[in-house]
Amino acid sequence: MNNEQNKIPQATAKRLPLYYRFINNLHLQGKLRVSSKELSEAVKVDSATIRRDFSYFGALGKKGYGYNVEYLLKFFRKTLDQDEVTKVSLIGVGNLGTAFLNYNFMKNNNTKIEMGFDASTEKVGKEIGGVPVHHIDELEAKLEDTTVAILTVPSSEAQNIAERLVKAGILGILNFTPARITVPDHVRVHHIDLAVELQSLVYFLKHYPLDEEETE
Amino acid sequence: MNNEQNKIPQATAKRLPLYYRFINNLHLQGKLRVSSKELSEAVKVDSATIRRDFSYFGALGKKGYGYNVEYLLKFFRKTLDQDEVTKVSLIGVGNLGTAFLNYNFMKNNNTKIEMGFDASTEKVGKEIGGVPVHHIDELEAKLEDTTVAILTVPSSEAQNIAERLVKAGILGILNFTPARITVPDHVRVHHIDLAVELQSLVYFLKHYPLDEEETE
DNA sequence: GAGGGAATGTGAAACAAGTCACGACTTCTT
């Protein structure tokens, strides 16, 4: 499963979904070819970086021509497993959780939130954005074959719930709580700490006032 | 304003708010001292990295002892300007925007969302989480001294609104839309692309199955 | 007030990512 691909830099891997989305847009617009320069303007990534990123997968383009949009799209669809849907659960149907359920990431995406869990009887039994909300006590019973969880519970609950998720066989957690959770090595956690993002933006504004420099 | 501090690596700067939050927790728990090792376990950052990060600010600790929690807290409070509140506006009071208004990042934070803007008459005039929602037509008139904006409008509106924000004097944008917006060089944009985050987590799970390796 | 133990601060090395710049090849034009 991670054959030749396991030499792809993490930084590159993180950009792949972004590339995919823009290539998809181009395809929908009927564009037939695209250069790294054009793509660069659209996604705000240096064109040399884009060429380098693509080159990890072999020669996807043609010199003097650019990249064939349809070919690129097919290639990334395969590479990003766009054809198999990953089932996701969401724990904590509060402010943030509800927003995610309503959105559900299905635009052009291979992930689907299949169910939510919450402790509050107000939430349990409802359907939000077409997603059923179960009681947290049923976590282990219902989770089954979802391998990814979105964690939007109060931070005091985060570690506790994370442990239950791990026991239930979850392999990846997208953690929106400010708590830094501890999990076994085989589980991957990505933290998205919105308060930190906001604070660090403010810090950069104050201490790195970019005046004619780089945008990012 | 960016005196000695302007040599601090960006990677370090991004971790500062995180450190601050945990040091604050320790202080609330009544802890008097802390070692880089302990801190490392709490924030999941290598202890050498923590020491290196702190060392950019001079010698904050004592060899053989560790760091004095109160001293550290005071130091970071000053460094992160925790005593002056940065005013923030939020554009697009939909699913995500509403969640942010209800939360408002004020836990132990120097940022406050002062007002929201939306195009829908359903939203305008309301107060959500104590924050008044104005009509988008009033953007230029009301913005005044907010320097940071959170962008949670539909992606098709993002570029357009961003341009208006820039004209109105905004310096930093936290962009939650999937659109990559174009702004002048003096404006800083941080993209938080939740769909990409989820997709890239899935990609990592499939292609970098960590079995006894690093957690991240 | 001397010795042991602990943890910092930091050179130096290792690693990772981004950028430059150019040869090679493709397509387009005339």
Added chain:
DNA sequence: AAGAAGTCGTGACTTGTTTCACATTCCCTC
């Protein structure tokens, strides 16, 4: 059919970040 223009793929370089490892320093106990 040949030359011009365009764009890729990549070796070499640059920049940025993390990690190692240890001499140094400070606390604390006896």
